[in-house]
Amino acid sequence: MIYETVVGLEVHVELSTKTKIFCGCTTQFGGDPNTHVCPICCGMPGTLPLLNKEVVDYAIRTGLALNCDITRKTKFDRKNYFYPDLPKAYQISQLYLPICTNGNFEIEINGRKKQIGIHEIHMEEDAGKLIHDESANHTLIDYNRCGVPLLEIVTEPDLSSSEEAAVFLEKLRETLMYINVSDCRMQEGSMRADVNVSVRPAGSDTLGTRAELKNMSSFKAIRKAIEYESKRQINILVGGGMILQETRRWDEAKEKSFTMRSKENAQDYRYFPEPNILPVEISEEKINMIKNNMPELPDKKRERYIKEYGLSEYDSSVITSERNLAFIFEKSVIICGKPKEVLNMITGEMMRLISETGQNADDVKISPEKIASLVNMISEGKINRTVGKEVFEEIFRNDTDPEKYVTEKGLMMIEDTDLIEKTIKYILEKNQRSVEDIRNGKTKAFGFLVGESMKALKGKADPKTVNELLKKLLIK
Amino acid sequence: MNISEMTALETAEMIKAKKISVKEAVNNVIDNIKKNDNKINAYITVTEENALKDAETIQKKIDSGEETGLFAGVPFAIKDNICTKGIRTSCASKMLENFTPIYDATVVRRIKNSDAISIGKLNMDEFGMGGSTETSYFGVVRNPCDTQRVSGGSSGGAAAAVASDEALFALASDTGGSIRQPCSFCGVSGIVPTYGAVSRYGLIAFASSLDRIGAIGRDIKDCAAVLSVIGGYDTNDPTSVKNTSLDFSQCYDGNIKDLKIGIPENYIGFITDTEVKKKITETIKIFSSLGAETEFFTLPLSEYAVAAYYVISCAEASSELSRYDGIRYGYRSERAGNISDIFVNSRSEAFGEEVKRRIMLGSFVLSKGHYDDYYKKASQVRTMIKAEFEKAFEKYDIILAPAAPTTAYKIGENISDPLKMYLGDICTVSVSLAGNPAAVIPCGMANALPVGVQLIGRAFDEKNIVKTAHAFQINTDFHKAGKGVV
Numbered sequence: 001m002i003y004e005t006v007v008g009l010e011v012h013v014e015l016s017t018k019t020k021i022f023c024g025c026t027t028q029f030g031g032d033p034n035t036h037v038c039p040i041c042c043g044m045p046g047t048l049p050l051l052n053k054e055v056v057d058y059a060i061r062t063g064l065a066l067n068c069d070i071t072r073k074t075k076f077d078r079k080n081y082f083y084p085d086l087p088k089a090y091q092i093s094q095l096y097l098p099i100c101t102n103g104n105f106e107i108e109i110n111g112r113k114k115q116i117g118i119h120e121i122h123m124e125e126d127a128g129k130l131i132h133d134e135s136a137n138h139t140l141i142d143y144n145r146c147g148v149p150l151l152e153i154v155t156e157p158d159l160s161s162s163e164e165a166a167v168f169l170e171k172l173r174e175t176l177m178y179i180n181v182s183d184c185r186m187q188e189g190s191m192r193a194d195v196n197v198s199v200r201p202a203g204s205d206t207l208g209t210r211a212e213l214k215n216m217s218s219f220k221a222i223r224k225a226i227e228y229e230s231k232r233q234i235n236i237l238v239g240g241g242m243i244l245q246e247t248r249r250w251d252e253a254k255e256k257s258f259t260m261r262s263k264e265n266a267q268d269y270r271y272f273p274e275p276n277i278l279p280v281e282i283s284e285e286k287i288n289m290i291k292n293n294m295p296e297l298p299d300k301k302r303e304r305y306i307k308e309y310g311l312s313e314y315d316s317s318v319i320t321s322e323r324n325l326a327f328i329f330e331k332s333v334i335i336c337g338k339p340k341e342v343l344n345m346i347t348g349e350m351m352r353l354i355s356e357t358g359q360n361a362d363d364v365k366i367s368p369e370k371i372a373s374l375v376n377m378i379s380e381g382k383i384n385r386t387v388g389k390e391v392f393e394e395i396f397r398n399d400t401d402p403e404k405y406v407t408e409k410g411l412m413m414i415e416d417t418d419l420i421e422k423t424i425k426y427i428l429e430k431n432q433r434s435v436e437d438i439r440n441g442k443t444k445a446f447g448f449l450v451g452e453s454m455k456a457l458k459g460k461a462d463p464k465t466v467n468e469l470l471k472k473l474l475i476k
Numbered sequence: 477m478n479i480s481e482m483t484a485l486e487t488a489e490m491i492k493a494k495k496i497s498v499k500e501a502v503n504n505v506i507d508n509i510k511k512n513d514n515k516i517n518a519y520i521t522v523t524e525e526n527a528l529k530d531a532e533t534i535q536k537k538i539d540s541g542e543e544t545g546l547f548a549g550v551p552f553a554i555k556d557n558i559c560t561k562g563i564r565t566s567c568a569s570k571m572l573e574n575f576t577p578i579y580d581a582t583v584v585r586r587i588k589n590s591d592a593i594s595i596g597k598l599n600m601d602e603f604g605m606g607g608s609t610e611t612s613y614f615g616v617v618r619n620p621c622d623t624q625r626v627s628g629g630s631s632g633g634a635a636a637a638v639a640s641d642e643a644l645f646a647l648a649s650d651t652g653g654s655i656r657q658p659c660s661f662c663g664v665s666g667i668v669p670t671y672g673a674v675s676r677y678g679l680i681a682f683a684s685s686l687d688r689i690g691a692i693g694r695d696i697k698d699c700a701a702v703l704s705v706i707g708g709y710d711t712n713d714p715t716s717v718k719n720t721s722l723d724f725s726q727c728y729d730g731n732i733k734d735l736k737i738g739i740p741e742n743y744i745g746f747i748t749d750t751e752v753k754k755k756i757t758e759t760i761k762i763f764s765s766l767g768a769e770t771e772f773f774t775l776p777l778s779e780y781a782v783a784a785y786y787v788i789s790c791a792e793a794s795s796e797l798s799r800y801d802g803i804r805y806g807y808r809s810e811r812a813g814n815i816s817d818i819f820v821n822s823r824s825e826a827f828g829e830e831v832k833r834r835i836m837l838g839s840f841v842l843s844k845g846h847y848d849d850y851y852k853k854a855s856q857v858r859t860m861i862k863a864e865f866e867k868a869f870e871k872y873d874i875i876l877a878p879a880a881p882t883t884a885y886k887i888g889e890n891i892s893d894p895l896k897m898y899l900g901d902i903c904t905v906s907v908s909l910a911g912n913p914a915a916v917i918p919c920g921m922a923n924a925l926p927v928g929v930q931l932i933g934r935a936f937d938e939k940n941i942v943k944t945a946h947a948f949q950i951n952t953d954f955h956k957a958g959k960g961v962v
Contacts, residue, residue: 039578039579042804043799043804044577044578044579044805045559045565045567045572045575045577045680045681045799046558046559046565046577046581046677046678046679046680046681047677047678048676048677048712048713048714048715049714050711050712050714051714078795080794080795080798080842082798082801082819084801084803084815087799087803087804088798088799089795089798089799089801090795090798141803268843268844270794270795270839270842270843270847271842271847272791272792272795272842272847272851275683275684275685275715275792276684276714276715277714278714278715
């Protein structure tokens, strides 16, 4: 029998609001342990949660980007469980009336388009972090992350392979970064996913028993885990066994999943409505306002760049893969009007420098004005391409002003043809043999003379001019 | 000058007029505590040193002619579930025996701004769970009128302190009757404002949707004055309401001629003590004689209120009290080898019987398979009870009811029968579910013990309650006669 894999995702995304979801503490990643905390996020007795309105706005924006219905009266609920990193011993989350429901998100797999259903999106608070110090045999707790706003995006079980899951997550990440709700950094834990995997005979329309995989911290791990889990389940079925509904932990080092708890031992979270937060009413005006201020989504941008700037499909998807790259590209093009040149500079020099310096494309701060002015200098022939690369690196690393730099370093092209002619004459005198060769029909030496002349001119002359003058002088 | 004869507002006047010093007022109260509290046990913590220091500061302010607050120099006390910065706040539990908050509750901050002087923290049922203050880890509070009897609860310490001149007024809380019933048992006045009229920030939760902070005092005027100081919107409590009007200056003309008072007949039926019934009947007659129109009606859904109240309050309590896990603050068991041990042993050792009972009850009604039958149904009953009150208030300005089915009972009499204890809340829990404001004022003695009457108002209409209670108190002296003698 042929089996097919069914995958559903629960993606947790930390929102990039300035402050936490229920207090005024900063959401900044890192910081000394327990310095981004206050009585509210530490759950001190008597404190009450104050809902950060920005979180609601971010959730609505996300819901609109994923084509969801926005719940007009959304409520919070308590999810009760004991764990040291959860200071109230309950997480304020949403069960009964989540803020977004019933959405869909289009992905492309091998040129084929596929709609992935979004079951719901809900808002909740993050927990702290345990730090196990085995040398001292104790565990410490850092509550800095406690209360950082999270969105949980729950898909329908519409994904049918590890590849689809990976494509979905990549595109979701791109979109969330575009609409500026999260920096989606897996390595910092600001994007994490739990994966539900089941298998069924190909073509069947009933779902198999699923296993929920936790503890995935990279796209690579998610892909591997789905592949492993789907194989494991198929092997069980083929061997005549039964799949148990359970939660499994993915061990990244061993590349295997292990049972965490079975369905019988599933936790009862005793959800009930959070009495301290009033229901949030969301008006039509609010939704419209957020809709109207919605940044252009990557798909739209890709199409527009092809149409407006004449980019190839490939170039357009490269430049729009990161919101910040597209931002720098578009701003520079608006100033200088030369999309091809700007594109080459970003996909060439800039990408190289980003990987060399180990930065995130999202963190790059470079002035589009300076890029535009550099592009103009090159295309106006004021400097050559080699110099252009050097100047770009200066802009990238030190925010240097390109015109000033070129002037100060004397990198401007030599436009004085008398000087160029004089230099060529000098080269010809020094290389009489080559001149003879050319006159005897050995044209190979021409290139050599051009090279020598350019060298003497320190590369600052237009090669075309050098060519023409050299020809002229040789004829004489 | 003996301030035991005076209300808090009168004392404030005397202090302002420099007829007595702040130190005298404070010492008077501290002397009473030293003399009597070994018998009554109203206080968990007395902050004498701080009080005397504050007395000096306030006196200087008065002497230098600086502007002072409404309660300048008046000694008061705070129920021990309201957070006080730097002063132990125990909730009368072993769990928080050594817990010192790092911030002041909003009500504490506001009352301090009125220059009142805190004398200390008051005894109560553990986490507010009880109606007799017998569940306190720090021992039972004895009724100043008869020390063999309970003071009521959970604010037993607050009512007993005011009744025995150990504080001129008290900040207390009421979840299912915790201000109203002890006021009735101890013969003092108390008021619970509408849910949302006073900030709960800093009140250690028992059940967030039901918890309210109110005041206990010698008369309704004192209680109203305290509300005017502590009430109003607070950015730290999202359930507190904007534009509340807690200015009671127009409530004291004594005229209740146009007032319509409804008396739910079934509530009279809740009274199990014939002497109490007699006092309530007499009280109704007094209101009629003062010109109010009185009429009997029924609130049939109140029969279900105790059940609904215990389901909801226990459900919330099971969650609110989860944070006491032995990790960050509070009690941690010595027997704590692993994380599960820390949770289980700390909680098993530090919570009292009644608290554990309610946590288990609450966990049960929220568990899978039972939520719909219990929690959800109780919430629906709550909505209906609220609607029933709203409908009654279309017709009546005030609803008059007993505050408790009996007078103060003997210590130990009911504690081993939780169900009987819970049924003792039948006169107060409907109002808790509905969130309406209510006052309790003394209305006479039965079996040589105080009896209080409950006056319930429309949501955010504390004024009518104060006006009605005040009219009663300027024409009677039950609120003076009920004074405890130890």
